[in-house]
Amino acid sequence: MGARHEERRRQIAEALLAIIDRHGLDAVSLRDVAAEAEVSLGAVQHYFRSKDEMLLFALDYISERGTERIQRNLGQGERPPRAIVRDILAELVPADDQRRAELRIATAFTARSLVSPNLADHLRTGYAALHDVLALLIRHAQDAGEMPAALDPERTAATLFALAEGLGTHVLIGHRDPQGALAILDEHLDRLAATAR
Amino acid sequence: MGARHEERRRQIAEALLAIIDRHGLDAVSLRDVAAEAEVSLGAVQHYFRSKDEMLLFALDYISERGTERIQRNLGQGERPPRAIVRDILAELVPADDQRRAELRIATAFTARSLVSPNLADHLRTGYAALHDVLALLIRHAQDAGEMPAALDPERTAATLFALAEGLGTHVLIGHRDPQGALAILDEHLDRLAATAR
Structure with missing residues (x-):
């Protein structure tokens, strides 16, 4: 995996953790994660669907x-x-x-x-x-x-x-x-x- | 609490446990519990809303x-x-x-x-x-x-x-x-x- 891919992955993971920590797991959507990480929905879906x-x-x-x-x-x-x-x-x-x-x-x-x-x-x-x-x-x-x-x-x-x-x-x-x-x-x-x- | 109230409570609780056991907690609605217990939605709402x-x-x-x-x-x-x-x-x-x-x-x-x-x-x-x-x-x-x-x-x-x-x-x-x-x-x-x- 390239460094850029790794950085993107880290960015999305941190956004996901931050949202779950604030609102719990039930409330999280893929769209929320994309918004928090400031990436596109497609970028998020590359990691999980x-x-x-x-x-x-x-x-x-x-x-x-x-x-x-x-x-x-x-x-x-x-x-x-x-x-x-x-x-x-x-x-x-x-x-x-x-x-x-x-x-x-x-x-x-x-x-x-x-x-x-x-x-x-x-x-x-x-x-x-x-x-x-x-x-x-x-x-x-x-x-x-x-x-x-x-x-x-x-x-x-x-x-x-x-x-x-x-x-x-x-x-x-x-x-x-x-x-x-x-x-x-x-x-x-x-x-x-x-x-x- | 009367015996009838206790029996109703038990009936609803058993229905609830059965549904959670089959489908997990996320999927349960008050309506499902009423249907499983064969009581009205109102009867269920007497116990939880x-x-x-x-x-x-x-x-x-x-x-x-x-x-x-x-x-x-x-x-x-x-x-x-x-x-x-x-x-x-x-x-x-x-x-x-x-x-x-x-x-x-x-x-x-x-x-x-x-x-x-x-x-x-x-x-x-x-x-x-x-x-x-x-x-x-x-x-x-x-x-x-x-x-x-x-x-x-x-x-x-x-x-x-x-x-x-x-x-x-x-x-x-x-x-x-x-x-x-x-x-x-x-x-x-x-x-x-x-x-x-």
Whole structure:
């Protein structure tokens, strides 16, 4: 993809996120996105032609942004595997406005995927990939002596993923604040590290 | 409320749940609900006049059903507090068709509450109440020697609630099966009981 194509794609994605953040997903039309991004309707339709495609586009974009944030952290010197696990899990907790907007979209996507098999497939693929990365990093953390060898990496990854997912939902609806949620996550990680079994 | 009023309310709620389960929330109109319940539009409007009110009505109804299921369990002899904690958390995991339908609606409600402050308030009240019940039961479990006294009841309740919430989402989207999710929950409860600190 050329740089110009990439820039156009970014421009449309940012416009879409801004509208969803202001008005929610129900109210967004392709025309609105074109107006907000100051491009033609045809330019928008190059990227998505329906609401489901629009949502897929937004989800892919925010996944990329999340991955980039994690990779930026990785770039800052040697980062131990357990810290990377924590970085990834913390991405699921809306601790700032950008992540909050992203997780609102992810929640809309989840709700919609319950009545759209196509979206559900896409979602499951992403979840399975995230689970596998977590399980792999937990194995690295065990090899590095940061986590007890007795822990089952798959089970531990599944538990951490579900905990972070639930904390994300609780912060998003205002049941808990981001700092409290991250403290719960850290306590759970510490408790795992202290497990003797 | 009279028995007849209660029966009518139940009839409309069941119709609403059936339609949402078949077609998702976006597609439901008050007219559809009236047709499915075989009552007049006026009868439906007695209970809700807008989509948000409809969702509130459905959520209240499924909360009541969940509470009734838990109370039925309680009625079966002496039930230790830790088992009640487990009953409540398991309600958040869609292990059968009824619960699955209920949790789909709860997810739609969550997504919608992100753009509707009125719904968000309602949701937060319910979440806070559930958290308080869990924290209270954990204190009882500690008094009964079922859980270590060193655990902070509030923190433990918050962690268990978030874990069950996340597991529920993971089952709902098909990332995990219900048995696997309940096994993770039970393992976490066992691990808590074994905590020495």
